[in-house]
Amino acid sequence: MKSPRRLVLKARYVFPVSDAPLAGGCVVVEGDRIIFVGESDSCKRGAVDEECDLGNAAVLPGLVNAHAHLEFSDLAAPLGRRGIGFVDWIELVIAHRRLAAFSPDEAVAAGLRESLGYGVTALGDIIQPGQPSSNSPPETDRFLELKAFTAAGVAGAMETARRHVVSERGGLCPHAPHTVHPDLLKAVVELSAAERVPVAMHLAESAEEMEFLLRGRGPFRGLLEKIGIQHGTLADHYARPLDYLRVLAGAHRALVVHGNYLDDEEIEFVGAHAERMSVVYCPRSHDWFLHAGYPLGKLLSAGASMALGTDGRCSTPDLSVLEEMRFAARRHPNVALDAILRLGTLGGAKALGRETEIGSISPGKLA
Template structure:
């Protein structure tokens, strides 16, 4: 048994404890409290105590990252004028520079541990980066990213391709699916990917309301969205082409993406109705304000998320 004692213990779920201790047996936390109480409770048992003058608290959680892009830090050091400007800069580095995705992801995982992050939602685009969490012992989920599929290509070979890609990835610590974004997938993959995940007990993670394209166009809210996507509208881009202003949040909800087993990244361009929909579906949001600022997007509605619960 191990006892970890610190000048300050922050349990998160309760008040902070000056001169506190945490007793751990195997992978289970047995006691959290004042040091004198923990040691008295353990009297007569064998344990080893490690003491520090610092702070002891649960590891931090990074609910949205791409560890394989650790080596592309130069991208994050720029300042861009909106999503299209940033995407062009991203593609220039991704497509025209050599990368060792496994090495970059491992470096990112090491940075997580170094700075106290122990649980990570890591979105993986290149399979070489898929073992980074498990290799270093981090908790969390590796999300295989599904993107740039048209309806016709998906119906031809998308389902089998994604299953083959999943089979190459480690299951530890956890494996999920990330339908990239409403603007990068047409309706067929957005319908099918959630089913692929849920039938296998996997979680979902999607970029949502990050680009201006995904915001609601108030002037274009006409017609029933459910009827539109079931007819000739094959994608979010097609909705916009037809002048339909429903938000991307409403769009993917109609396709069955949202739910308590899904969390979204960014959530910048959401209305009160969008946020109400997320709450109703039990879908949580990972905000990324520094990324949004670098790209040149609006600030996420943090106060609204907090006030509305």
């Protein structure tokens, strides 16, 4: 049997993420696995098929985009304008989906190509029912978006969820507080725990959402009434993000997407549940809406598991996780740069439940 191919990479810098950065680093890959990482002087080469000295360069782990909406990868620019009201933006999203030229399959394929070009090797994509899968890289965890405005809609949504879990062991995305009846959230979490699949939910994303949850009024109430959903079917059940977090904590693994408006008690909660709950920060999407300052420092201090997402091109200019890291570093100068790097690598891998395989340059992990 032929031995797996052995590749040696040398560079001025290697950033393993799980360990301290290396100046004059060396990484040895055998087949598809890393077998050594260390200083070039101590590099364990053995029989080498190829050796590549990258010179004045840095070697990073493959980047992880923990939250994306690739169906909007056809957009050349975000929808609306910077500072747009969140509900106004949602109406633009709905209108875009109704366009005759809208082709989510083609958009997803374009988004995968773009992501790979930006060094993304794994991502979590929110998909719609009926959206076909793709075998193209990067590795994609597909979270099926689920909605049910009333208790009567829960059974149908859960039948769709079960088919998705059976067909591809995919994740589930009970969309957001303004579209998910509490009975649906509970049923999704129970299915997640039973089948050991992850759950992602948009939560504490906007000031409008908080007004709807806390006071039962505002633009979200108007939007729901416009489509025939009476106030009282959603917001009266859970009054704040913490109520949702308590349910999500029962999932096999939970991704709290955005978390822009989590309060101190909620931040402490996600920190206390960091083993199976991650918060996904989308820095440039956050900026597009001019949300209040993001509590990244507080979340990290509380011990929260943090990851980065690009969201979709509907609210960001591209799908570059590296640009998300750069933006986050500028926006949060008091957060250490190694912590920012972790968000876009090992933190994302943990959020997707793949931290034993990817996210750092470590022996035994995938190259």
